[in-house]
Amino acid sequence: MKTLLKGGRVVDPSQDLDAVCDVLLEDGRVAVVGAAAQAGGAEVIDAKGLVVCPGLIDMHVHLREPGREDEETIESGTRAAVAGGFTAVASMPNTEPPIEGDEGVKFVLAKAHEAGLARVYPIAAVTQGLKGELLAEIGSAVRAGAAGVSDDGKPVENSALMRRALEYSRMLGVPVISHSEDAALSGKGVMNEGPVSTLLGLKGIPDESEEIAVARDIALARLASGRLHIAHASTARALELVLSAKQLGLKVTCEVTPHHFTLTDEAVKEYGTNTKMKPPLRSERDLCALRNALRTGAVDAIASDHAPHSAEEKDQEYDVAPFGIVGLETSLGLALTELYRKRILSLVDLVRLMSTNPAAILGTGGGSLKPGKPADVTLFDPEKEWTVDPSRFYSKSRNTPFSGWQLKGKAVSVIVDGRVLMRDGEMIGEQGETS
Numbered sequence: 001m002k003t004l005l006k007g008g009r010v011v012d013p014s015q016d017l018d019a020v021c022d023v024l025l026e027d028g029r030v031a032v033v034g035a036a037a038q039a040g041g042a043e044v045i046d047a048k049g050l051v052v053c054p055g056l057i058d059m060h061v062h063l064r065e066p067g068r069e070d071e072e073t074i075e076s077g078t079r080a081a082v083a084g085g086f087t088a089v090a091s092m093p094n095t096e097p098p099i100e101g102d103e104g105v106k107f108v109l110a111k112a113h114e115a116g117l118a119r120v121y122p123i124a125a126v127t128q129g130l131k132g133e134l135l136a137e138i139g140s141a142v143r144a145g146a147a148g149v150s151d152d153g154k155p156v157e158n159s160a161l162m163r164r165a166l167e168y169s170r171m172l173g174v175p176v177i178s179h180s181e182d183a184a185l186s187g188k189g190v191m192n193e194g195p196v197s198t199l200l201g202l203k204g205i206p207d208e209s210e211e212i213a214v215a216r217d218i219a220l221a222r223l224a225s226g227r228l229h230i231a232h233a234s235t236a237r238a239l240e241l242v243l244s245a246k247q248l249g250l251k252v253t254c255e256v257t258p259h260h261f262t263l264t265d266e267a268v269k270e271y272g273t274n275t276k277m278k279p280p281l282r283s284e285r286d287l288c289a290l291r292n293a294l295r296t297g298a299v300d301a302i303a304s305d306h307a308p309h310s311a312e313e314k315d316q317e318y319d320v321a322p323f324g325i326v327g328l329e330t331s332l333g334l335a336l337t338e339l340y341r342k343r344i345l346s347l348v349d350l351v352r353l354m355s356t357n358p359a360a361i362l363g364t365g366g367g368s369l370k371p372g373k374p375a376d377v378t379l380f381d382p383e384k385e386w387t388v389d390p391s392r393f394y395s396k397s398r399n400t401p402f403s404g405w406q407l408k409g410k411a412v413s414v415i416v417d418g419r420v421l422m423r424d425g426e427m428i429g430e431q432g433e434t435s
């Protein structure tokens with residue numbers, strides 16, 4: 001099976017490439033990048049005016065299966081991923097029951113295989129049942145295919161357990177992904193602590209709740225010589241801590257989310273419970289620091305923290321609604337509109353943060369269009385203007401603060417393992433089409 005992507009702007013940080021050329025895919029692999037002379041018999045996709053890049057990877061999503069299939073399933077979540085331009089996602093283990101050990105990981109991989117959409121890289125629990133008491137079977141989870149471990153949704157509060165998890169990460173070559181939060185300091189807080197929380201009369205979560213945990217995790221990463229990845233970094237000082245850890249040569253990486261580089265806590269006044277997430281939307285100063293860190297290369301990845309919740313649960317008072325928003329179908333549009341358009345990131349840097357670096361952090365294939373690499377490719381139109389309409393999401397959930405936003409830049413075709421899953425903005429397999 002051959003597919004020729006003709007005349008697109010090929011952006012591949014792994015080869016320092018940003019040039020108009022052809023990409024030939026053959027038998028699930030990248031065959032040629034350049035002038036594809038031997039493309040006889042190939043299905044041709046006209047990529048003129050489009051960016052052709054290694055498949056985007058969202059390294060932080062919640063797929064809710066098993067347990068909350070009303071909110072998302074591995075099938076619906078990976079369909080939303082493809083619609084958003086992603087060829088792979090890393091799924092967090094805080095399902096009901098949590099994903100741990102080889103059985104949990106095999107369940108996720110089997111469901112993802114059955115769905116046949118975006119690839120899923122399972123992240124397995126650090127502690128049994130995410131209870132923070134005993135270490136889960138990290139070794140067997142990784143041997144079964146887990147790409148990392150995390151208790152995301154909450155921190156691993158016990159420093160001795162976190163140290164052991166980081167020791168495993170060194171031995172097994174996978175990251176410990178940290179939801180860095182001092183739970184006692186966050187307390188019953190529901191939004192960023194500051195003038196806006198005071199004005200609204202809502203309980204605040206101080207920056208220090210994140211910074212204390214990031215500092216501790218970095219100290220433990222040094223002690224254990226482990227691999228630490230800080231999820232959803234949201235404050236200026238958290239980023240400073242990560243940067244200084246990197247300068248010391250520690251294996252520490254971090255991600256930021258589109259909502260944290262787009263919105264501040266001012267949004268809580270306007271958008272209701274779809275602005276409630278952890279960590280909370282921060283101050284203008286933090287947002288500027290995030291954008292600056294993105295510009296200078298201090299941030300390793302952009303990840304959505306896609307967190308589906310039912311309308312009934314989100315449609316409650318701010319104090320009781322659950323934390324989290326969906327992100328798979330708005331992430332690329334927000335990155336292009338808020339970072340590329342505003343000259344914070346070049347396209348090469350954007351693809352590095354959304355594909356090449358996540359692949360390297362997780363140690364998975366992909367993230368590159370070098371010949372021989374898996375034929376996972378995203379084609380997006382950086383000029384396409386569109387309006388966010390949650391009623392058209394492929395995700396089962398609609399909890400986004402970006403409803404009605406005008407964005408510029410959208411994925412139009414997505415290829416996973418050589419299979420065209422979205423073409424010219426249409427999902428294959430729908431409206432009578434077959435794949």
Ligand SMILES: [Zn+2]
Pocket residue numbers: 152153154179231232278279
């Ligand atoms: Zn988290």
Ligand SMILES: [Zn+2]
Pocket residue numbers: 060062092152153305307
């Ligand atoms: Zn999360």
